[in-house]
Amino acid sequence: MKATKQKRAVVIPCSGIGKALGSVSREATYEVVENLRKGVTDTTCLALIVSGDEETLQLVKNNRCIAVDGCPLQCAAKNVKLAGGDLAASFRVVDTLRENRHLKPKSVTFLDHDGQELANLLAEQVAEKVDELLRK
């Protein structure tokens, strides 16, 4: 499950539990890891970084990481940096939302139509970034 080889990107969502944008970050990450860039990406629990799990800390230090944050507090990006991880790129759902103002995601527990569409758009952006990172 965990990325151990070179040429993999670890996509880490904030999974914020208080707002729909956290759920969008989570869904976008799964879309990249399980569909768009399956095999060259992986994800891990952000909570494992918070709790200082040694195996996870090594994972983020030894692989290129992409943080996907719901809100401007950027928990995923900050926690990867604090853990000494290789933060190669960072996305914020709020930025994708600004580019797509017609979308109004509301539901947190299970994404509604707008939330799913926003997640798909964000996933495309993250997938492009994965390609760019793996070309380097």
Added chain:
Amino acid sequence: MVDLPEKKVGVISCSGEGCVEGTISRVATRLVLEKVRPEETVTICLPLFLAGGGEERAFAKYYPTITVDGCDKLCAKVGTERYSGKPAGSIVVTDLTKSPGCFRVRSPRKLDSKSLALAEKVAERIALEVDEVLEHRR
């Protein structure tokens, strides 16, 4: 009369992205917040203890907390204890399933009906803990 703040319990989920039990902990927590005990509970994103400021880290001082973890790594419990305060209660999803650990045997993305039923069961357990915590505080 002094207007005291409402008594609420903080429910902190691990939200583990890496395995289905993390999704179950997340969905169970949301069910408690939205449906089962909406008036009695609040939450905070676990990673905010590190990414946020003093206000976030003082969360467990403001509210008695119940942590909800997907697996026996206990990230929510460990993180809350380390950065905010000792939780009043702790629930681990794999304790209820009796599975040996948290492995990605299937996608954590969407819950099937069996996993959703387990999330509802976890939500009931959280609600019982919430009631107990509030009862002790009366």
